[in-house]
Amino acid sequence: MASQPPRAGPPPVPPGTVPPEAVPPGAGAGTEAEAAPDVAGLGRLRAVAFLTPALVLIAVFLLFPAVWTLYIGSTNYQLTGAAARSPKVVWLANYREALTDPLFHNALWLTILFVFGSAVLGQNALGFTLAWGLRRSVGWVRRLVEALVLLAWVLPGSVVAFLWIALLDREEGTLNALLHTPGTAWLVTHPMACIVVFNIWRGTAFSMLLYGAALAGVPPSHLETARLAGASGWATLRDVVFPHIRGHMLTNTLLITLWTFNDFTPYLLTAGGPDHRSETLPVYVYNTAISISGGRMGYGAAVSVLVLLVNLVLALFYLRLLRSRGGAVSGGVR
Amino acid sequence: MRRTGGVTAVAASLALLATGCLGSKSSDNNANRNADAKDVTLSIAANAAPGGKNAQEADWVNNWVIPRFTAAEKAKGVTAHVTFQPSGVGDEDYKSKLALDLRSQSGADVISLDGIWVGEFADAGYIKPLEEVAGARVNDWDGWPQIPSSVQQLMSYNGKRYGIPAGTDGRVLFFNKRLFAQAGLPVSWQPHSWADIIAAGQKLKALPGVTPIQLNAGTAMGEATSMQGVLPLLVGTGRQIYSDGRWQGNSAAVRDVLDFYRQVYGSGLGDKTLQQEAKGRDKSFALFAKNKIGILLESDYFWRGVVEPKQGINPMPDRDQNVGYALIPAKAPGTGINGQDYVSMSGGGGRVVNPNSKYPQQAWDLLTFMNSAEAVKAFLNGNAKITQRTDVNGEVLKNDPMLTFVATRVLPFTAFRPALAAYPQVSQALQQATLDVVTGKSPADAAAAYGTAVAKAVGGAGNVSSG
Numbered sequence: 001m002a003s004q005p006p007r008a009g010p011p012p013v014p015p016g017t018v019p020p021e022a023v024p025p026g027a028g029a030g031t032e033a034e035a036a037p038d039v040a041g042l043g044r045l046r047a048v049a050f051l052t053p054a055l056v057l058i059a060v061f062l063l064f065p066a067v068w069t070l071y072i073g074s075t076n077y078q079l080t081g082a083a084a085r086s087p088k089v090v091w092l093a094n095y096r097e098a099l100t101d102p103l104f105h106n107a108l109w110l111t112i113l114f115v116f117g118s119a120v121l122g123q124n125a126l127g128f129t130l131a132w133g134l135r136r137s138v139g140w141v142r143r144l145v146e147a148l149v150l151l152a153w154v155l156p157g158s159v160v161a162f163l164w165i166a167l168l169d170r171e172e173g174t175l176n177a178l179l180h181t182p183g184t185a186w187l188v189t190h191p192m193a194c195i196v197v198f199n200i201w202r203g204t205a206f207s208m209l210l211y212g213a214a215l216a217g218v219p220p221s222h223l224e225t226a227r228l229a230g231a232s233g234w235a236t237l238r239d240v241v242f243p244h245i246r247g248h249m250l251t252n253t254l255l256i257t258l259w260t261f262n263d264f265t266p267y268l269l270t271a272g273g274p275d276h277r278s279e280t281l282p283v284y285v286y287n288t289a290i291s292i293s294g295g296r297m298g299y300g301a302a303v304s305v306l307v308l309l310v311n312l313v314l315a316l317f318y319l320r321l322l323r324s325r326g327g328a329v330s331g332g333v334r
Numbered sequence: 335m336r337r338t339g340g341v342t343a344v345a346a347s348l349a350l351l352a353t354g355c356l357g358s359k360s361s362d363n364n365a366n367r368n369a370d371a372k373d374v375t376l377s378i379a380a381n382a383a384p385g386g387k388n389a390q391e392a393d394w395v396n397n398w399v400i401p402r403f404t405a406a407e408k409a410k411g412v413t414a415h416v417t418f419q420p421s422g423v424g425d426e427d428y429k430s431k432l433a434l435d436l437r438s439q440s441g442a443d444v445i446s447l448d449g450i451w452v453g454e455f456a457d458a459g460y461i462k463p464l465e466e467v468a469g470a471r472v473n474d475w476d477g478w479p480q481i482p483s484s485v486q487q488l489m490s491y492n493g494k495r496y497g498i499p500a501g502t503d504g505r506v507l508f509f510n511k512r513l514f515a516q517a518g519l520p521v522s523w524q525p526h527s528w529a530d531i532i533a534a535g536q537k538l539k540a541l542p543g544v545t546p547i548q549l550n551a552g553t554a555m556g557e558a559t560s561m562q563g564v565l566p567l568l569v570g571t572g573r574q575i576y577s578d579g580r581w582q583g584n585s586a587a588v589r590d591v592l593d594f595y596r597q598v599y600g601s602g603l604g605d606k607t608l609q610q611e612a613k614g615r616d617k618s619f620a621l622f623a624k625n626k627i628g629i630l631l632e633s634d635y636f637w638r639g640v641v642e643p644k645q646g647i648n649p650m651p652d653r654d655q656n657v658g659y660a661l662i663p664a665k666a667p668g669t670g671i672n673g674q675d676y677v678s679m680s681g682g683g684g685r686v687v688n689p690n691s692k693y694p695q696q697a698w699d700l701l702t703f704m705n706s707a708e709a710v711k712a713f714l715n716g717n718a719k720i721t722q723r724t725d726v727n728g729e730v731l732k733n734d735p736m737l738t739f740v741a742t743r744v745l746p747f748t749a750f751r752p753a754l755a756a757y758p759q760v761s762q763a764l765q766q767a768t769l770d771v772v773t774g775k776s777p778a779d780a781a782a783a784y785g786t787a788v789a790k791a792v793g794g795a796g797n798v799s800s801g
Contacts, residue, residue, distance in 0.1 A: 079434070080454035080457070082457040084433075084437070084457070084458030084459070085457065085458050171617075187611070188610045189607075270612060274773075275553070290430050291426060295433060
């Protein structure tokens with residue numbers, strides 16, 4: 001990884017990480033980027049003209065919805081009824097209600113379980129295991145396994161959900177036939193386990209591909225040296241492979257954490273039920289804002305803001321970890 | 335720095351823009367807009383799909399209404415393009431879709447909706463009184479005198495007509511005569527109290543693989559739990575969910591109802607798991623059709639839409655011989671509302687004209703066309719249903735003993751839900767209470783939690799009766 005140049009992301013570039021070659025001679029390392037002379041020779045006007053389309057897109061598709069959600073979240077707006085015609089501003093009442101609502105706590109806890117079980121542990125471990133195991137296997141075996149795993153990833157969510165409902169069905173489900181457990185309604189008795197396993201199955205492809213690429217970057221000479229030194233398989237992994245791909249692991253974990261946190265597909269399997277036992281936060285938002293409890297859009301928006309905050313905290317946490325590795329990170333996936 | 339300032343300015347101006355954009359705009363559309371158009375585009379939306387849910391209605395719209403209406407308009411020199419927007423989903427999902435459509439000022443021109451949604455949709459400004467949408471001539475429609483005023487109430491709110499109802503229904507206890515015979519029960523069964531139902535359930539329990547009683551429970555079933563479960567039981571205790579300005583809270587009546595749920599689900603007479611499955615109600619229909627459920631509380635829809643031998647979702651070729659029906663008894667003789675021995679609940683839907691329709695006059699014409707005696711008979715297509723029109727009912731009901739039974743025995747004493755905007759949340763609290771009992775809470779605890787939820791939903795304990 002030292003062979004790759006450190007890559008600074010798009011703005012905002014934090015002070016201190018500006019690549020040395022971008023800093024013109026004479027400018028101090030800590031100077032604001034704006035103070036730099038016009039290296040591209042565009043002139044301020046043209047520079048602004050180039051930036052404007054991107055800024056407009058960001059404003060329309062990212063900033064505006066966020067501000068809009070904040071606004072709705074401060075009202076008692078509903079999908080139907082009198083509060084749909086003339087909503088009132090209730091300021092922070094929605095947030096207070098959410099933070100004291102046992103169902104919100106339940107949803108937050110289930111989301112943490114879901115993310116930790118299916119993404120951080122499940123997809124990560126299975127993805128790495130597959131990538132590591134397939135590393136040296138024959139071409140067709142590798143391609144076949146990869147194709148099957150990818151298939152789970154590329155099929156549309158609704159199709160996949162239908163297949164899983166058929167698999168787990170109480171009367172005529174495939175799983176009951178295989179396990180000789182007739183009459184077990186898996187989605188009712190073990191809803192969380194079902195959606196965790198489902199999400200591992202569904203999302204492992206990404207981790208497998210990313211680790212596959214990362215492992216290709218581990219210098220074979222290091223592995224060879226470890227082998228000659230008599231290192232066991234686990235020691236090789238721990239001392240040679242993991243240090244090389246640590247950046248990839250963090251990037252991968254960040255991405256799948258955020259995706260899983262916001263994943264709505266479990267709704268297609270259990271609709272959050274039974275009795276809220278698989279109601280993760282996105283499902284909770286849907287159920288309160290759109291669906292069964294009378295379309296409480298204002299409350300749902302407030303919860304969405306809270307979800308956004310949790311996402312931000314998660315992202316910051318991982319970015320911190322990444323940064324503390326210094327410029328030695330070669331994740332490269334955004 | 336400057337860039338940050340710019341972004342802040344953009345954000346601030348967007349926030350200003352956003353303020354006051356929420357809520358529905360008061361669009362004062364002229365009822366006569368495009369009244370003389372020669373080229374008209376109209377659409378019809380219903381929770382019906384060809385070959386799927388309510389296929390009979392979908393086929394009727396596609397094969398009868400659209401071609402005939404187009405021909406009738408052509409005779410008037412108008413080219414009408416009418417399309418059908420099918421849906422085949424749960425009622426809650428269909429309602430969400432409609433609310434979102436109407437909220438964004440779009441949606442079909444003629445829309446089917448459940449009578450119980452009229453209040454909330456009207457309060458939200460999504461639908462408007464027919465007079466406002468299509469002008470005063472709606473009151474001159476020759477069909478109104480054919481529709482009983484109690485049925486017209488289904489699509490009315492605050493004394494104004496919002497749409498034309500599409501008939502009504504009544505709830506009864508369906509039972510499988512074959513299973514009853516096997517269990518040594520009379521095939522002309524009529525229970526006279528809740529205890530009689532439990533007693534029959536105990537006998538049916540002896541049959542292997544048979545669930546004695548299906549009494550809808552839980553939140554997954556949605557409104558079906560309220561209409562085919564809690565509310566018919568509640569009126570059997572002498573209480574309405576809403577009366578004299580107050581909702582039932584943690585009252586003796588509600589606790590009685592929940593205790594009946596405990597008797598069914600606490601002693602293996604009902605299938606607890608089925609109540610919690612995402613498609614539990616559909617499954618209960620399938621199981622009944624496979625002779626695996628003994629007693630099922632449902633509306634006459636079950637008879638004509640589910641186990642109907644030819645077009646039903648789960649057809650039973652031997653329906654007429656093997657599906658029995660009985661009046662729902664009050665808790666004990668004489669304890670029902672108005673001192674009744676037997677009780678029921680009724681509902682029904684109808685169709686409205688979308689206030690955002692580009693062609694409100696033509697949409698009203700289409701709506702009345704769909705509600706003409708000829709159209710209603712075509713919809714029935716030889717089958718029977720309690721329609722909105724008395725002239726049609728007189729002709730068709732005599733062919734079907736079950737629907738005659740509902741029309742003559744059930745409708746005289748049936749009860750309706752309150753058309754109030756708070757009802758859906760109260761209903762959901764009832765569903766949650768039954769779920770609590772099914773999953774093992776005591777009826778007293780479930781009723782207490784229900785009482786709290788209701789007080790919150792209807793704006794304080796002052797609007798709740800706990801007596």
